[in-house]
Amino acid sequence: MAENLGLKEALSMALGGMIGGGIYAVLGVVAQITVSAVWFAFLIAGVVATCAGYSYNALNRLTDNRGGSVTFVQCYLGNSTVAGMIGWTLLFGYVGSIAMYAFAFGEFTAAFGVVPSRVAGVSVRPLASVLAVVGFVGLNLLGARTTGVAENVLVALKVGILVAFGLLGLVYAFGFSGAPFDYGRGHFGGFDPVTAAAISFVAFQGWQLLYYDQDRIEDPVETIRKAVYxxxxxxxxxxVLAGMVTVNLAPEALVSRPHVALKDAAWLAMRPYGLAQLGAVALALSALFSTGSAINATLFSSAHFAKGLLGDDLLPDRIGSPDGDGIPERTVLLLGGVTAIFTWYGSLEAITSFASLSFILVFGAMSYLAFRQRDHDEVNAVIPAIGTVGSLAFFPLMLFNLYTREPNTFYTVLGIAAFVLAVELLYFERDIIEEEVDAFDPPTRIVGER
Structure with missing residues (x-):
């Protein structure tokens, strides 16, 4: 990577984290809830994410020690337990994100139709997903990563393919299909768009990784501010463009094959030019490449984030060492193992919801922290207030959606959350607990002692 990353590189990192794999993973889930009002759901999620971005920028400008969520909590609350819990929540969010990308990778692999639907009695989707995770864990252990210039080109290519697909899809919708374009006006009622926005929230989290890489960014406070906005x-x-084209061109696919509906929409968009098959293949290849690179980049970033937590004694030493260059091997293996379990056994809806819940909690907390600093001239209280209220609204809607649509997953998520919370409290309050135990249990008297 370049010694000092500029605005172009920061934009590539932020956009790569958001568009790299999210669109291929969340679109089908969101469209099943909102149908043609999908654009409204993405807009709501974008507004709350922008408010969170403003809050991060405000805190970053006011903080002497550059960092992200964990640093902000330590600086403004001075509570290492809360800071550690925020760090663990983010780490679980990253694991959920990687699992989400891996799930989409497996779905698009199976959609090609060139491999059997089952291998040795196992469905190809979970098998391809786990193999993708294993492969990128191996690459990270070998130290492979993309250079800054290559990342700029690859992100531009991924965005370009999606924009081209969207524009050609609009041409087909207005010039060839003959059906009226549905803007979703009949789907604005109720809480469905807000619920869908909450589920899609994980797709708008890539920008916050910039705050953990400030030592390599030129004029980081200003550069990151511009990159986020x-x-x-x-x-x-x-x-919005890709979503609206997909729900209008391939509504049947959203019912029968929601997770790969983009591929069917690309087939229709290119049909007037005699390139239908090429369009479907190009979109599917783009999905494989994008989700694969998203797995690699998020795994690399989350391992570095975990290394920082290890250095601050916010993670147990047994899962890795903060010493030395590069990423801790045991940490990468642990992250990969947990991700593989998630993507093998979980549904895309459950994985997406789990990851979004993590980021809703953290982004809402950072918005609240920024709101607490509203006495500073640099902080506009309205924007972090919107971010806080938006996150507060998202959280119960997400849980209610899980409870009504996937009750088993709902109870599983609650169980995992309770277990993680208990482990976190036992770890971060271990000194206090040990003191309480010693006070309650006096030393045993030796036999014969008076």
């Missing part, structure tokens, strides 16, 4: 609206625009 440019990348989120661009990501929203791409999601």
């Amino acid at each position: 440019i990348s989120i609206p661009v990501a929203v625009a791409v999601y």
